[in-house]
Amino acid sequence: MLLVQAPPGIPVLTRGDDVAAVIAPALATLAWPDGSVGLGAGDVVVISSKIVSKAEGRMIAARDREDAISSQTVREVARRERPDGSVLRIVENPLGLVMAAAGVDASNTPPGTVLLLPEDPDGSARRIRRGLAARFGVRPGVLLTDTSGRPWREGVADIAIGAAGVAVLEDLRGGVDSYGTRLTATVMASADELAAAAELVKGKAAGLPVAVVRGAARLVTDDDGPGARSLVRPPEEDMFRHGT
Amino acid sequence: MLLVQAPPGIPVLTRGDDVAAVIAPALATLAWPDGSVGLGAGDVVVISSKIVSKAEGRMIAARDREDAISSQTVREVARRERPDGSVLRIVENPLGLVMAAAGVDASNTPPGTVLLLPEDPDGSARRIRRGLAARFGVRPGVLLTDTSGRPWREGVADIAIGAAGVAVLEDLRGGVDSYGTRLTATVMASADELAAAAELVKGKAAGLPVAVVRGAARLVTDDDGPGARSLVRPPEEDMFRHGT
Numbered sequence: 001m002l003l004v005q006a007p008p009g010i011p012v013l014t015r016g017d018d019v020a021a022v023i024a025p026a027l028a029t030l031a032w033p034d035g036s037v038g039l040g041a042g043d044v045v046v047i048s049s050k051i052v053s054k055a056e057g058r059m060i061a062a063r064d065r066e067d068a069i070s071s072q073t074v075r076e077v078a079r080r081e082r083p084d085g086s087v088l089r090i091v092e093n094p095l096g097l098v099m100a101a102a103g104v105d106a107s108n109t110p111p112g113t114v115l116l117l118p119e120d121p122d123g124s125a126r127r128i129r130r131g132l133a134a135r136f137g138v139r140p141g142v143l144l145t146d147t148s149g150r151p152w153r154e155g156v157a158d159i160a161i162g163a164a165g166v167a168v169l170e171d172l173r174g175g176v177d178s179y180g181t182r183l184t185a186t187v188m189a190s191a192d193e194l195a196a197a198a199e200l201v202k203g204k205a206a207g208l209p210v211a212v213v214r215g216a217a218r219l220v221t222d223d224d225g226p227g228a229r230s231l232v233r234p235p236e237e238d239m240f241r242h243g244t
Numbered sequence: 245m246l247l248v249q250a251p252p253g254i255p256v257l258t259r260g261d262d263v264a265a266v267i268a269p270a271l272a273t274l275a276w277p278d279g280s281v282g283l284g285a286g287d288v289v290v291i292s293s294k295i296v297s298k299a300e301g302r303m304i305a306a307r308d309r310e311d312a313i314s315s316q317t318v319r320e321v322a323r324r325e326r327p328d329g330s331v332l333r334i335v336e337n338p339l340g341l342v343m344a345a346a347g348v349d350a351s352n353t354p355p356g357t358v359l360l361l362p363e364d365p366d367g368s369a370r371r372i373r374r375g376l377a378a379r380f381g382v383r384p385g386v387l388l389t390d391t392s393g394r395p396w397r398e399g400v401a402d403i404a405i406g407a408a409g410v411a412v413l414e415d416l417r418g419g420v421d422s423y424g425t426r427l428t429a430t431v432m433a434s435a436d437e438l439a440a441a442a443e444l445v446k447g448k449a450a451g452l453p454v455a456v457v458r459g460a461a462r463l464v465t466d467d468d469g470p471g472a473r474s475l476v477r478p479p480e481e482d483m484f485r486h487g488t
Binding site: 001002003004005012033034078079080088090092097098106107108109110111147150151152153154155156157158159168169170172175177178179181183185186187188189190192193194196197199200201203204207215216230231232233238239240 | 245246247248249256277278322323324332334336341342350351352353354355391394395396397398399400401402403412413414416419421422423425427429430431432433434436437438440441443444445447448451459460474475476477482483484
C-alpha cells in the first residue's frame with residue numbers, strides 16, 4: 001500500500017534557512033497507520049521547489065521578471081500573444097526543463113516579488129537528504145517538485161525537478177508481462193509519478209509544501225543517483241524540437 | 245492521508261466480460277488501515293484501460309497493427325525513423341489523445357495480437373461506475389488509464405483517458421496562496437495525478453491492473469461529469485500544433 005501525507009506546521013522559509021532543519025520538526029510529527037511516527041526507511045520526502053528557492057535566496061523583484069525570464073531562457077519552444085497583448089513564452093531553461101515563463105513564478109511569493117527555480121535542484125535535494133538523514137537516522141529519498149503544463153492536455157501537474165536517492169526512472173525492460181512476453185520499451189518516470197501523488201495531498205492553497213510517500217521503498221536508493229536531470233530527454237532523442 | 249492499493253486476484257478478462265462484475269470480488273477483499281474492507285464512499289477506482297479493451301473485444305491480429313494505427317490516426321504530430329528502418333509515429337487518435345502508435349499496444353496481450361484503446365473510455369467508465377455502485381452501495385469515482393510518453397521528458401507515465409464521477413480538473417483559481425494573493429492561473433490535472441499515483445502500485449509486470457485511491461474524496465462527484473475528454477486541449481488553445 002502507498003501512503004501519502006503532508007504534515008502541517010511548516011513555517012514560511014526565508015533566505016539562508018536550512019531546509020532540512022526547518023521541515024524536520026513537522027516531519028517528526030507524522031503519524032502512520034502502523035503506529036510509527038516520523039520518517040522511516042524507504043520513505044520519499046517530496047518538497048515544493050518554491051520553499052527551497054526561498055531558502056536559497058532566489059527571490060527577485062517582480063519588475064525584473066521579464067529580464068529574469070530572458071536570462072533563464074536557453075531556447076524558446078513556443079510563444080503566443082494573449083488577448084491583452086502580453087506574450088506567453090514556453091522556453092527551455094538552464095535545467096533543461098521546458099516550462100511557461102522558464103519556471104519563473106509569482107504564486108506563493110510575497111507581493112511584488114517572483115521566484116526563480118533553485119539553481120541546482122539535484123544538488124539541493126542531495127543536501128536536504130543529508131540533513132534529514134542526520135536528524136532521523138534513515139536516508140529517505142528526496143524529490144524537489146514544480147508544477148508544469150503539458151502539451152495537448154489541459155491542466156498542470158507536478159513533476160520532479162530535483163532528486164536524491166530516488167530511482168527517477170524505473171526500467172521495466174527485461175521483465176515479462178502477464179503473458180510471459182518480454183517488456184521491451186517501458187521505462188516509467190517514477191519520480192514524476194511520485195511528484196503527482198504528493199501534489200494530491202499538498203495543494204497550492206493549503207500551505208502544505210511537503211509530503212511524504214511511504215510504500216515505494218523499491219524506488220529509494222542508497223546512493224544519491226543521477227538526479228532529476230536524467231529525466232530531461234537529450235536533444236538528439238527529442239521528436240518535438242521545433243524551437244531554435 | 246492518501247492511501248493507494250492494488251488488489252491481487254483479478255483474472256484475465258476476455259471479450260464480453262462485465263468489467264465491474266469481474267473486478268468486484270477483488271475490490272471487496274481490500275483491507276484498509278481503519279479496519280474497513282472493500283470500497284468506501286469517496287474512493288476512486290483506477291483501471292488500466294487495457295483490461296477494458298479486452299472486455300470490449302478490441303483485440304486485433306498483430307499483422308493488422310499498421311492498418312489499425314492508420315485507422316486510429318486523426319493527425320500525425322511527429323515521426324522518426326528508427327535505426328532498423330521502422331517508423332515511430334506520434335499521432336492524435338479519435339479520442340484527441342496524442343500518443344505513440346495512436347495507443348495501439350502489444351504489451352500484456354496474447355502473442356500475435358495487439359489491443360486498441362476502448363472506443364469510448366468515458367462511456368466505459370460510466371458503465372463500470374454503475375456496476376460498482378450496484379454491487380457496493382457507494383458510487384466511487386472511476387478512471388481508465390493508459391501509459392503515455394511526454395515531449396522533452398524521459399520515461400512514460402500513466403494518464404486518465406476515461407473518467408466518471410471524478411473532477412478531472414481541479415480549479416484552484418479564485419483561491420488564495422499563503423500570502424493571500426489570489427491564484428489566477430492554476431487548474432490541476434487531478435485525474436492524471438490520480439492515474440500516476442495508482443500506477444506506482446499497479447505496475448505493468450505485476451498483473452495488478454486496478455488500484456483504489458482513498459483520501460481524495462474532494463475529487464469524487466455525484467454526477468458522472470464531463471469525463472476525461474475534457475482533459476484534451478482544444479486545438480485553438482494548443483501551442484504545439486505543428487502537425488498537419
